[in-house]
Each structure stands twice: as structure tokens, then as C-alpha cells.
Amino acid sequence: MPRTRTxxxxxxxxxVEEMSGxxxxxxxxxxxxxxxxxxxxxxxxxPNQVVRALQLxxxxxxxxxxxxxxxxxxxxxxxxxxGVDLAKLMEALRQLHLRRSLDRLPLDDVPRDEIRxxxxxALVASLRKKTG
Amino acid sequence: MPDPTMxxxxxxxxxxxxxxxxxxxxxxxxxGYRFVRxxxxxxxFCGACGTVYRKAGEYRLEFALACQEMVQPGMHxxxxxxxxxxxxxxxxxxxxxxxxxxxxxxxxIARCVACNTCTKACPQDIEVMDYIQAAxxxxxxxxxxxxxxxxxxxxxxxxxxxxxxxxxxxxxxxxLHGVSGSPIxxxxxxxxAEIEAxxxxxxxxxxxTLDLDAxxxxxxxxxxxxxxxxxx
Amino acid sequence: MTKxxxxxxxxxxxxxxxxxxxxxxxxxxxxxxxxxxxxxNCCGTVYSLTADDLMHHVASIRNLIRAQExxxxxxxxxxxxxxNTLTRVARRVGADxxxxxxxxxxxxxxxxxxxxVTVRHVLQVLRDEIGWDRLxxxxxxxLDGIPVAGYYGCTLLRxxxxxxxxxxxxxxxxxxxxxxxxxxxxxxxxxxxxxxxxTVDRRDLSLERxxxxxxxxxxxxAEVVATACPLCQHNLEDARRQLGERDGIGSLTIVYFxxxxxxxxxxxxxxxxxxxAARLAARAPTExxx
Numbered sequence: 001m002p003r004t005r006t007x008x009x010x011x012x013x014x015x016v017e018e019m020s021g022x023x024x025x026x027x028x029x030x031x032x033x034x035x036x037x038x039x040x041x042x043x044x045x046x047p048n049q050v051v052r053a054l055q056l057x058x059x060x061x062x063x064x065x066x067x068x069x070x071x072x073x074x075x076x077x078x079x080x081x082x083g084v085d086l087a088k089l090m091e092a093l094r095q096l097h098l099r100r101s102l103d104r105l106p107l108d109d110v111p112r113d114e115i116r117x118x119x120x121x122a123l124v125a126s127l128r129k130k131t132g
Numbered sequence: 133m134p135d136p137t138m139x140x141x142x143x144x145x146x147x148x149x150x151x152x153x154x155x156x157x158x159x160x161x162x163x164g165y166r167f168v169r170x171x172x173x174x175x176x177f178c179g180a181c182g183t184v185y186r187k188a189g190e191y192r193l194e195f196a197l198a199c200q201e202m203v204q205p206g207m208h209x210x211x212x213x214x215x216x217x218x219x220x221x222x223x224x225x226x227x228x229x230x231x232x233x234x235x236x237x238x239x240x241i242a243r244c245v246a247c248n249t250c251t252k253a254c255p256q257d258i259e260v261m262d263y264i265q266a267a268x269x270x271x272x273x274x275x276x277x278x279x280x281x282x283x284x285x286x287x288x289x290x291x292x293x294x295x296x297x298x299x300x301x302x303x304x305x306x307x308l309h310g311v312s313g314s315p316i317x318x319x320x321x322x323x324x325a326e327i328e329a330x331x332x333x334x335x336x337x338x339x340x341t342l343d344l345d346a347x348x349x350x351x352x353x354x355x356x357x358x359x360x361x362x363x364x
Numbered sequence: 365m366t367k368x369x370x371x372x373x374x375x376x377x378x379x380x381x382x383x384x385x386x387x388x389x390x391x392x393x394x395x396x397x398x399x400x401x402x403x404x405n406c407c408g409t410v411y412s413l414t415a416d417d418l419m420h421h422v423a424s425i426r427n428l429i430r431a432q433e434x435x436x437x438x439x440x441x442x443x444x445x446x447x448n449t450l451t452r453v454a455r456r457v458g459a460d461x462x463x464x465x466x467x468x469x470x471x472x473x474x475x476x477x478x479x480x481v482t483v484r485h486v487l488q489v490l491r492d493e494i495g496w497d498r499l500x501x502x503x504x505x506x507l508d509g510i511p512v513a514g515y516y517g518c519t520l521l522r523x524x525x526x527x528x529x530x531x532x533x534x535x536x537x538x539x540x541x542x543x544x545x546x547x548x549x550x551x552x553x554x555x556x557x558x559x560x561x562x563t564v565d566r567r568d569l570s571l572e573r574x575x576x577x578x579x580x581x582x583x584x585x586a587e588v589v590a591t592a593c594p595l596c597q598h599n600l601e602d603a604r605r606q607l608g609e610r611d612g613i614g615s616l617t618i619v620y621f622x623x624x625x626x627x628x629x630x631x632x633x634x635x636x637x638x639x640x641a642a643r644l645a646a647r648a649p650t651e652x653x654x
Contacts, residue, residue: 092413105565110239120270125445128412130565245419
């Protein structure tokens with residue numbers, strides 16, 4: 001029976017705060033991040049909803065696709081009136097998966113022709129964000 | 133009174149008294165291990181005897197070929213006779229030497245974080261990280277040049293946190309470079325033409341008629357290049 | 365006296381070769397030639413955002429050590445992602461001595477990084493050192509009046525601490541192009557993300573972001589879109605090719621800003637990307653009209 005890897009869900013907020021160095025309670029849900037995020041409409045949770053879920057220590061956040069849709073563009077960080085670096089929160093949530101080898105990008109399944117068309121800069125960045 | 137000609141080492145955690153100043157491979161055979169894997173040329177060329185060891189009192193792991201490295205007092209060692217690194221399947225003649233051909237077959241090259249662990253693991257003093265970086269840039273010639281001394285021991289791939297298959301992709305680069313990049317040596321072409329024209333047929337035919345003793349005599353009397361003054 | 369070295373980054377050696385060659389010709393003309401580091405490695409492309417991660421900064425620190433070894437206190441870069449990553453890593457270890465010590469200790473085969481290298485983007489060099497007047501004086505009129513939208517992407521402008529210009533209303537790229545005669549086109553998506561690395565496995569995301577950027581540029585009157593990042597260039601061009609029939613974006617010419625500068629400074633057409641050369645040729649008055 002293959003070993004299944006899981007992410008512990010206890011103290012999610014505490015671990016994310018430690019990894020990111022950010023205080024999620026600084027957020028007062030103004031929504032500036034969500035309105036400025038270029039990928040918000042593709043997300044199953046808006047950026048401000050991600051922070052809210054962290055404030056509420058909601059482990060279902062770990063299942064969300066939003067953290068993988070994020071392109072680390074930092075529009076949220078630049079616009080937050082409280083200086084919350086949401087990009088770092090997103091990265092921490094991704095790393096919780098990647099550090100358990102729960103890669104989001106199955107490199108073995110990427111067709112060779114896909115790699116052929118890509119500049120290596122895209123591959124390097126994508127693998128840093130979606131594989132551990 | 134301890135015998136100065138003997139020393140104690142640990143093979144896979146078990147202590148053995150072995151002769152001092154011999155290679156790890158000789159010491160292991162002295163201790164009773166029989167190599168059915170992990171031994172080959174015994175001359176530092178085939179890469180079969182990759183070994184991980186630690187010196188007494190040190191925390192770092194080090195890497196060597198068992199047939200080349202001498203035992204040291206208190207050495208802890210084990211062998212890595214095989215690395216399960218998959219080799220990409222390709223037909224050399226059908227490969228399109230586009231810039232990112234290595235990345236197409238070994239996309240994990242893009243996971244390199246330049247940690248230099250591979251270089252530290254190499255028993256041949258190859259600048260492994262540098263050739264992986266050259267591979268990332270599509271510089272086949274440089275990969276071929278830097279990886280020339282590789283003997284495919286696999287220690288780099290075992291240690292790499294990005295799971296890159298250094299020695300396989302380097303071989304692909306050398307082959308591709310040989311096919312499409314490097315110039316064909318003129319002297320090789322000339323010699324081949326000579327052979328095909330029969331220039332050496334008479335000599336070879338004559339050798340074929342000799343009996344074993346005559347052959348041995350010829351071999352013993354062969355012309356040997358003198359060593360350099362400095363020692364080659 | 366500042367000693368400078370140039371850091372290319374992986375893409376500029378193959379997939380984005382023209383970015384480098386055009387930049388070289390421009391900088392040589394301005395007597396500020398790009399002297400490449402003798403040895404370098406991939407910077408990592410993205411800055412690792414977790415507080416406890418030091419390993420992913422190693423690649424960038426190695427490059428700063430390479431600069432240090434050559435006696436350089438400034439490292440000039442062209443690729444926007446390299447600029448972002450190298451700058452942020454330099455700041456990180458500059459502000460955190462313990463992190464620097466740990467990274468130096470890990471790289472036990474390297475000399476210690478002492479912290480004295482500043483990373484600058486070519487646009488900063490053009491603006492702050494060369495100056496627009498000097499740039500203007502070198503222009504030969506090839507770009508006169510051509511409407512160019514400067515597309516910055518994310519990495520030159522965010523986070524604020526490393527931004528080369530105002531993250532919300534940047535002008536440095538269009539200032540450079542205006543200096544050499546182009547007509548700058550302001551458009552609202554100039555600093556909006558192109559989709560970045562999503563092009564690998566979520567290509568639909570990058571195509572859509574890039575399409576919107578191109579549509580906005582086209583609507584604002586641009587004929588040319590200038591980029592400063594090999595990934596932006598790839599994504600925008602991908603959208604132009606895949607979705608070109610929409611909103612006229614197929615007619616846009618998308619090139620690196622240095623290719624435009626090179627054209628402006630008199631580079632012959634065979635040294636320019638075909639699309640740009642063709643566009644400039646189409647604009648040039650015929651002999652009878654002069």
C-alpha cells in the first residue's frame with residue numbers, strides 16, 4: 001500500500017504566520033487585494049477570503065485552488081493598506097504542500113512538446129512554485 | 133600492543149580490522165565481502181564502486197570510488213552500487229538539437245537551485261553544477277566539455293535535492309555534441325581511409341600467422357613511450 | 365569608482381538572445397558596454413517568499429559572490445525577473461546578518477559574500493546615469509512618432525522596496541522610448557501581471573491575462589508593445605499568436621525595449637526582429653515623398 005502524504009491541519013494559522021512572517025489579524029477585510037488581483041476571477045476563493053480563512057483557522061483552505069492560481073505578482077502586497085504581504089501567505093500555503101512532496105505540477109506528465117515551446121525561465125519559476 | 137599495520141573501519145556499521153593503507157575495496161574484500169555488484173575495472177574508470185563514507189570525528193559525508201580511496205582509521209562507509217536514475221530514451225539521429233533539447237528530456241534540470249551538492253559528491257572533481265547550469269542555458273558544447281571525465285558513478289544524482297540525473301543528461305549532451313556540434317577530426321578521417329584502402333592489411337595478416345610464443349615475444353619487445361621527466 | 369559587471373540570466377543566452385544582443389549594441393553605443401561575469405548560474409527566477417527558506421537564495425548569492433570576486437560593486441541586469449530576485453536576495457541578507465552567515469557557511473567552498481554588490485536594471489542605468497538627453501542625442505529618427513506602449517510586468521515594480529519606478533504609474537520605459545522619438549502610449553494594464561509561470565501548466569490563465577494587456581494597449585492606440593522580461597515577452601507573444609483575431613491584437617509588434625532602442629540608435633534592419641524591421645520599413649517615407 002503506497003504511503004499517503006497528508007498535511008497536518010492543526011494550528012494552520014500559527015504555522016502560516018511563522019513561515020510567512022506575517023500577522024493575518026492585521027487584515028481588516030477591505031478587499032483592496034481582491035480588487036487588484038489579476039487572477040481573482042479564476043480563484044475559488046478571493047485573496048481577502050484566503051486571509052479570512054486563515055484568521056478563522058479554516059483547514060479547508062488547504063484544498064483551495066486559489067493558492068495555485070496565484071502568480072506571485074505582488075499586486076496585493078503593494079496595495080494592502082495594512083502592509084500585509086498576502087503573497088507570502090500564499091507561498092506559505094503552497095509550501096505546506098510542497099514540503100510534504102505534494103507537488104502541484106506532475107513534471108513526469110508534462111508532454112515533451114510543451115517543454116519545447118517554453119522558455120526555461122517559465123519552467124524554472126513554475127517548478128519553484130509548484131514542486132518541492 | 134596494537135598492530136600498526138592494521139586499522140579499524142566500519143563497513144555498514146560493523147567494525148572490522150583491516151590492513152592500513154589499502155583501498156576501501158581491498159579492505160572490504162579482506163574483511164570477507166565478495167563483490168558481485170559494485171566492482172568493475174578496479175582502476176577508477178568504470179564508476180561501479182561509488183562509496184559514501186565519513187571520517188572519524190567528522191560530521192560531513194564524503195564520496196569516493198572504493199577502488200581508489202584509501203582506508204583511514206575509524207572510517208565509516210557504505211557502498212552505493214547502483215543509482216535508480218532513469219535514462220531518457222531517444223534516437224540520437226532523430227533528435228533535433230534545439231536549444232532546450234536537454235530540458236525536453238530532462239525537465240528537472242530546471243529545478244536546480246545551484247546548491248553545489250553534486251559537485252561535492254563527484255569523485256572525479258568535475259564541476260557538475262556548472263555543467264547543469266550550462267544545460268539549463270542550452271549550451272551543449274559546455275556540458276560536453278565539463279562532463280568529459282564523468283564515469284557514471286551516480287553519486288551526484290543520489291545526492292541532488294532536485295532529483296536531477298546529471299550523468300545521463302551529460303551523456304546525452306556529449307553524444308549530441310559529437311553528432312551535431314564538434315568538428316570531425318581530420319586525422320581520423322584520413323586514418324580510416326588508409327585502413328579501408330588496405331594500408332595495414334599486410335601487417336595484420338602477418339600477425340595472424342604467428343603462434344602464441346611468437347606473439348608474446350613481439351608484445352614484450354614492443355615500443356613503449358618513455359614517461360615524462362616530470363612523471364606522467 | 366563603480367566597477368560594473370553584467371548578469372545575463374539563462375534565457376538571454378538562448379530563448380531571449382535578441383534581448384541581450386540589442387542591449388549590447390545600445391550600451392556600447394552609449395559607451396557603457398556590458399561586461400559579462402565570467403562564471404554565473406541561474407538566479408532562481410523567483411524570490412522565495414517563506415521566512416525560513418535560505419536554500420533558494422543560495423543561487424542568487426553565488427552570483428553576487430561572482431561579482432564580488434571580479435571586484436565589481438554593481439551588477440547590471442536586463443531580465444526583469446533576475447532583477448527582482450537578485451535585488452531582493454541582496455536586501456534580505458543585507459538586513460539579516462544571521463541569514464547571510466548561514467548561507468556563507470553552507471557554501472563552504474565559496475568565499476564569503478560580504479554584502480557590497482548593488483543590483484541595477486538597465487533602465488535605471490539609462491535613466492540615472494546616462495540620462496534621457498544623452499539618449500535623445502544618439503537617436504537617428506527611426507522611431508519617430510511610432511506609438512509604443514511600455515509594458516512593465518510585475519517584477520520591475522513590486523514590491524515597493526525594489527521598484528525602479530512608481531508601481532502604479534511607471535514611466536521609465538516610455539520615457540526612454542520617448543527620448544528616442546517614439547510616441548509613448550499610456551494604458552491601464554502596463555503593470556498588470558501577464559500570468560507569469562502559469563503558462564507552463566495553466567496556459568489558459570496566462571493567455572487570458574496577456575490578451576487583456578494587449579487589448580488595452582491596442583485600444584489606447586499602441587502599434588508596438590515594449591517588454592523588459594523574457595517571460596512577459598513569451599506570454600504576450602503567445603497571446604498575440606493564439607488570440608490574434610480578437611480586438612486587433614494580432615497586428616501588434618511585441619519586442620524588447622532594447623530592440624526599439626537599438627532601432628532608434630541606427631541598428632540595421634537585419635539586426636532587428638523581422639516584425640519590427642517590417643513595421644519600421646512600412647513607416648519610412650519613400651524617396652519620392654521626402
